[in-house]
Amino acid sequence: MKKTGLRLLALVMVMMFVAVLAGGCGGGDKKPAAPAASDFKFKDEYKLTMNVTPQTMWGQGATKFAELAKEYTKGKVNIKVYPNAMLTGGDQMRQVEMVQNGSIDFMVNSTINIAPTVPEFDVWGLPFIFPSYKAVDAAMASPAASDLFKALEKKNMIGLAWGENGFREVTNNKKPIKTPDDMKGLKMRVVTPMYIDIMRALGANAVSMNWGEVFTSLQQGVIDGQENPIAGIIIPNKVYEVQKFLTNWHYSYDALAVVANKKTFDAFPPEIRDQLKKAAVDAMKWEVAESRKALDAGIKTLKEKGVTVTDLTPEELAKFRELTKPVYDKYAPKVGAQVAKSFEEAVAKAK
Numbered sequence: 554m555k556k557t558g559l560r561l562l563a564l565v566m567v568m569m570f571v572a573v574l575a576g577g578c579g580g581g582d583k584k585p586a587a588p589a590a591s592d593f594k595f596k597d598e599y600k601l602t603m604n605v606t607p608q609t610m611w612g613q614g615a616t617k618f619a620e621l622a623k624e625y626t627k628g629k630v631n632i633k634v635y636p637n638a639m640l641t642g643g644d645q646m647r648q649v650e651m652v653q654n655g656s657i658d659f660m661v662n663s664t665i666n667i668a669p670t671v672p673e674f675d676v677w678g679l680p681f682i683f684p685s686y687k688a689v690d691a692a693m694a695s696p697a698a699s700d701l702f703k704a705l706e707k708k709n710m711i712g713l714a715w716g717e718n719g720f721r722e723v724t725n726n727k728k729p730i731k732t733p734d735d736m737k738g739l740k741m742r743v744v745t746p747m748y749i750d751i752m753r754a755l756g757a758n759a760v761s762m763n764w765g766e767v768f769t770s771l772q773q774g775v776i777d778g779q780e781n782p783i784a785g786i787i788i789p790n791k792v793y794e795v796q797k798f799l800t801n802w803h804y805s806y807d808a809l810a811v812v813a814n815k816k817t818f819d820a821f822p823p824e825i826r827d828q829l830k831k832a833a834v835d836a837m838k839w840e841v842a843e844s845r846k847a848l849d850a851g852i853k854t855l856k857e858k859g860v861t862v863t864d865l866t867p868e869e870l871a872k873f874r875e876l877t878k879p880v881y882d883k884y885a886p887k888v889g890a891q892v893a894k895s896f897e898e899a900v901a902k903a904k
Contacts, residue, residue, distance in 0.1 A: 590822045595629050599817070601659040602652070604638035604645035604666070604764060609789040610847060611809060612636060614716050614840030615661035618811055621832035626825055632659060643765050645744075653709050655814045663718055664808045665745055673704045676888040676896050677808040680751055680877040681870075683720075683900060686845065689806055691903035697895035705810075711818045713833035716809030717841045719782030719848070723804070724796040726777055729863045731800070733876050742767055742779040750880045751805070755873065771795040782807055783855070784847035793858040800863045801852075802873060811837060 601619060605611045612634075619632040640657055641647035649670045651657040668675040676682070683689050692698060693715050702712030723730055725739055737756035743749055744761060752759035760776050770776045772795045779796075781787050785807070787799075811833040818826060855862055865873075885893040 590626075590629060590825055593629075593822050593825070595631075597631065599630060599632045599658040600640060601632050601634045601661065602638065602640045602648045602657050603634065603636055603661045604648060604663075605636060605786070606789065607634065607636050610785050610840060610844045611661065611663075611716070611718055612789075613843065614809065614836055617839055618659075618661065618833055618836035621836050622829055625828040625832045630821075630825065630829060637765065638763075643763060645763055645765075649710075652812060652814050655709075655816055657814070658817045659811070659813050661716065661809055661811050664810060665748075667705075667810060667812070668745060668747075671701075671704050671708055673701050673888050673892050674810075675745075675747055675884055676701070676892050678721075678747060678805045679884060679888070679893070679896075680804055680881050681874045682881070682896060683803070683806045684904070685803075686720075688900040688903045689717075689808075692896050692899040693808070695895070695899040697892065697899050700892070700895070705812065706815060709815045711813045711815050713811040713813060713830050714837040716811065716837035717844050718785040718807035718809050719844055720803040721780045721782055721805045721807055722787070722799055722801050723780045724778050724787065724792060724799045724860075726771070726774075726795075726797050729798050729800065729861055730802075731863055731865065731869060733872055739778055740776045742770065742776045747880065747884050748780075748805070750883065751877050754877050754880050768792070768795060780805075782844075783851040784844050788847070788851040788854055793855055793860050796860065798861045798863070799855055800865065802865055802870060804873060804877070809837070809840070 601615060603612060603615045607613065607616055615634050619634050622630050622632050637643065638645045638648055641651060645666055646669065648657065648660050648662060649667055652660045653670065664674040664677045668678070683692070698715060705712045723741075725741070727739060728735060730736060733755050736752070739757045740760055741752050741757045742762045743752055743759050749759040749761065762770065762776070767776070767779055768790065771779065771792070779792070781792070783799075787793065813829070818829070821829065852862060
């Protein structure tokens with residue numbers, strides 16, 4: 554009986570020891586609890602890159618995000634905005650790579666610059682996909698836009714909010730552009746392959762060039778023209794000082810995205826992640842509204858500065874759309890047939 558009691562006691566002690574070990578290891582299934590904000594070690598500075606000046610609407614939106622992030626997190630997350638792609642030596646295309654690998658924590662970037670890494674983002678710029686800002690807003694609020702952020706996660710990045718650079722309008726120093734024939738032979742600055750193909754389809758000579766080189770190149774006649782949003786880029790960068798003609802053709806839309814490195818963002822406590830997401834959404838809502846307000850004033854400024862502003866009729870626009878349709882058909886499969894279809898459906902509902 555005595556031996557039996559000892560064996561039973563030993564068995565109970567072994568079982569208790571195993572239970573303690575299992576509890577300490579979480580049973581192999583449970584994830585450790587995320588640290589509370591009070592226990593989390595925040596960096597003194599989180600870097601945010603953008604390839605424009607702080608004076609642009611794009612730049613002001615990035616600054617607003619940094620301000621709201623600090624406010625909403627009660628000073629825990631301090632984001633410093635680095636303009637003009639200074640963290641990448643002026644190379645605007647390397648910003649995505651450095652956010653992806655964690656060298657930079659955040660970016661507010663154009664979808665044009667993100668598309669070479671995440672092809673789905675080229676859907677925003679497909680030629681003539683958006684007939685109006687109403688159509689843009691419908692797409693931006695749709696699940697189609699949210700799905701694009703899922704594509705970012707596969708590239709080690711997190712999308713926080715959408716902003717706006719605006720419809721890209723064409724400027725040049727040679728003549729008013731009213732027909733595709735007016736584009737022939739013009740040396741036009743663009744950035745990515747899709748835009749090169751668009752310009753070639755219209756008979757222009759596409760020149761790929763970082764934004765930092767554009768003003769001087771226009772001034773010296775190295776290029777004849779460029780295409781960019783009026784309120785977002787043309788006015789704050791005083792492009793009117795080196796360009797004589799602008800055509801409103803709304804041929805391509807340029808969205809902005811607030812993006813974080815996934816490892817950096819996921820490491821934050823849940824409440825901090827929520828606060829940063831809210832800061833991004835609120836900042837971009839403000840940025841979009843301010844961009845729209847600045848558009849009419851921008852056109853007025855252009856005219857006052859002596860720029861000839863040309864508005865195209867639906868019939869005139871149809872000719873440009875027809876010539877660029879092969880480019881649309883080429884890139885729609887590249888962004889993903891379902892992605893393009895989802896955006897087309899969102900636009901159709903807005904009409």
